[in-house]
Amino acid sequence: MNIIFTHTDKSRLVSTVILLLFSILLTAQKPADLIIHNARIYTVNQSFDTAEAMAVSKGKIVAVGKSSDILNFYRSKNTQDLQGKTVFPGFIDAHCHFSGYATDKWKCELWGTKSWEEIIQRLTAYSKTAPLEWIYGRSWDQNNWTVKEFPNKSKLDQLFPDRPVYLKRVDGHAAIANQKALDIAGITAKTKVRGGEIEKINGKLTGILIDNAMLLVEKHIPEISDDLAIRYFGELQQKCFSYGLTSLHDCGMSVHTFGLLEKAQEQEILKMKIFALLEDNPGTYSEWIGKGRFTNGNITFGGYKVYSDGALGSRGACLLHDYSDKKGWRGFLLKDKKHFLNLAQKLSKSNLQMCTHAIGDSANRTILQIYGDVLNGKNDRRWRIEHAQIVDKDDVGLFGKYSVIPSVQPTHATSDMNWAESRIGNERLKHSYAYQDLLQQNGWLPLGTDFPVEEINPIKTFYAAVARKDAKHLPVGGFQKENALTREQALRGMSIWAAKAAFQDNELGSLEVGKSADFVVLSDDLMNISEDRILQTKVLQTFSGGQKVHGQ
Template sequence: MKNKFNSLLAIFCLSAIFYSCQSEQVDLLIHNATIYTVDGSFSIAEAMAIKDGEIVAVGANNAIKNKYAGKNTIDAELNPVFPGFIDAHCHFLGLGNTFFTVDLVGTKSWEEVLSKTLEFADKNKEGWITGRGWDHNDWPTKSFPNKKSLDSLFPNRPVLLSRVDGHAAIANQKALELAKVDVNTFFEGGIIEMVDGNLSGILIDNAVDSVRKAIPEQTQNMMKKALLAAEGACFSKGLTTLDDAYLENAVAHLINEMHTSNELKIKVYGMLSPSEENKTDFLKNGPYLKDKLSIRSFKYFADGALGSRGARLNKPYHDDPQYKGLFLNDSLYFMEEAKALNSGGYQMNTHCIGDAANRMMLKIYAEVLKGTNDKRWRIEHAQVVDPVDLSLFKKNNIIPSVQPTHATSDMYWAENRLGAKRIQHAYAYKTLLKLNGLISLGTDFPVEDHDPLKTFYAACIRKDANEYPDNGFQMENALSREEALKGMTIWAAISNFEETEKGSLEVEKKADFVILDQDIMTIDPSKILSTKVLSTYLDGEEVYRKN
């Protein structure tokens, strides 16, 4: 009996060795999963094999396990696997900087802003005090604050606190003095608010930039710390590619250096700021395309934000009948820039909130693009678009790039700004999707939270975290779950010219994927926001695992 057992054991071992020799070796094999491939037929698979950072096979459990043997194997325990999420509009360094400044997101009053600023100043004794995240629309008194309290608390230390959208800020007197701003200062495309003939401290759009320029530049070491902090936060939410929507020259070069040294891993699609340095370094030399850094676009601002009434409207604000908002530059400037980008082979991506800003830029795009094309120029936000202008998206293959959480953040007060009629044409994602059959989705972090599942929830469910309103906000423009997922993956990749390498889980594409603990495609809507990322993979390498 013993000899027979030994013989059987030997046969089994030899069979195992023979089988392993016959199997193709891969670096990673995932099985027992629900894999949303987001391919052309939106197929669902069970297993996936990965080698050298790329997907070599996707299919049924038995088919993949019989053909491949993995150096590492993951039993996904039936958890869902999705392509790595792409944030189609965000501010990478801006997110990192929030870890080292005053966090004012969610403050419910000006008094709470002051309290948090004092707490920060007590822990950080020197230099400028900067912060971001307050929104006066969330306060009992919905008017802009005044700098008097800041002047009293910080007479000798400069303070600049930005509104949540970054298009408005409040500065104390010391900051204004260092920036050489007084009652006689004027900025094209910006506002310095005056109250009873005195500076209130409120700055809007280009006026904010004038004070920011007075802040000492970050050291390279500070920027590295901020970028790495932001990378870790993004990986923990399943993000694998970030579309940085205003990349300054020094930051672009630093990201490239950190990628080269492997200090930084997350992939970046850079929309450059239109500085002379960027035009010299990039525009004149054509698109800059590396494995993890793609630079082939420039970002512009046509107007400001709706919350601070900087968005440029065709007709006056409903709650300010004498005012239409701001153009941040004139049409001649944008036309010349558009022609230069077109000649240089670069994509043009323009921030447009108000219907007047959208109309101006759509017409400029149309004149330069001249109909059907594959330039993939984008309108960022496309927040309020007059129906008569919608056809320009379709005729010129212009991509709407939107941030669904703006809709659910703004819905409490947006109708006050726009009026009952005009609000119907705002945050119209389904309408925009139908024009060209795709729409790219982002968060606009740190304006909004960097969690893409909040993007998904806002796009489909159109409610806040408290499930308000009961029936959703303007549900005729909600996206389906499949559409929302595509907007965060393959459609975002298309808007970046990267659909052949990412955005779906298909053979020969990069193995960028995320494993979640719940299936956001099927669970009850109330559970979507409680979904957690179990692990995130970039080029087949695990870059995040939930503890």
């Protein structure tokens, strides 16, 4: 029997076959929560491979590869054609003060002020609506003024004789207080403090307090409510997401603040991945070192942030030789060496990290030697020195010898470059902010911002690292360009190496199968555009755990 098909029948048969094949294809395809394709994806894996597409399921990356392969093997109701745009792993800030910055939101913002007179104007306006009796300001920097000298409290005393005023310098290592605040703290010209300085001129208090002297006043300043702190966490988180940050290392918080972060997470207000380092409080050693490292949702407790010295801008950094602009003065350690050795010995018996702030060459030598005595050679403890700003040339090799990780902030170099030489002279400056030299010690280098000391923006971190220039694109040839990082090194430092600095490199930091789907979509390809276009790059979208947390 011959079966004859009409044209209509043939069309129906073809349609049926196509539908059947499509049905089979759909059945064979694996479901995904999100597919992005037609992109330039920098995976930041070991080979620094690029890809075109990525599939995400349950917050994890399940496939990375060519667009055709991903679209053939996966299906999703949420599929994005990125039209060739660049995708990076979500940025990780390896050193910042997230919770401290958030809870400072009620304070008078003094960032970017150009003179003491401008600060007075801001304070006068702020005082009219200040939420507390205390007038508290943050982030002034005399190095940005025409007269680059510490101010005097006399004008504050005149304007606010009955209200305490406390203004913290940008680095958090110096402050100025008016007489009312000094009286509340019981500070007189005879007051002594170890690990700090109460400045006097001709025997009279100027109001300037450096490092541990600040604590005498700060303990009297009331804290905001827990509910308000949690609200501020949420608000700052959104700002971080807008800059492409999906994870950060919060350096030096109290046990109470750690609990507030956990509470904010329980309330689904906080979704940021936070690696938390507790402040150096001996009262917490027994319980928290005993607990060891642990993770609760997106929050991980991983160790202690310790301060060995102050900052260069306030001349509290501990130097081996005199400051070039203050003869007879070398700064100071904030605590006795025995304190740092005691904590190092305790932490060496746990799985926790010791992460110590060290700016001056003397402080860096002291901590490197203590680490070396406890760690005893090569290891994988990933103990860190935060900042590692001024390191004597004879001590650089100790980072590699004892596997100590320098955790640095590239924008510090470009913020300090205009005045650092006046503090330490040309010879010491050659061995300062030496990021390429430090990277070579262990083969990797985590990068951060130290916000709010610097701006949150990771694009500025990238630019400062590779160009060694500030936002004005100066200096023309770059500051000590021999210590610039390559673009690949900078990106690794802001992603996989930052994750590695927190023992999280198996979970975060690169776009590989099995890792959290944390990534950013950028307006430009930072790996290929000209240097002068880097700072124009925008974060278009930010994804955390496969969920869009910023962008359209």
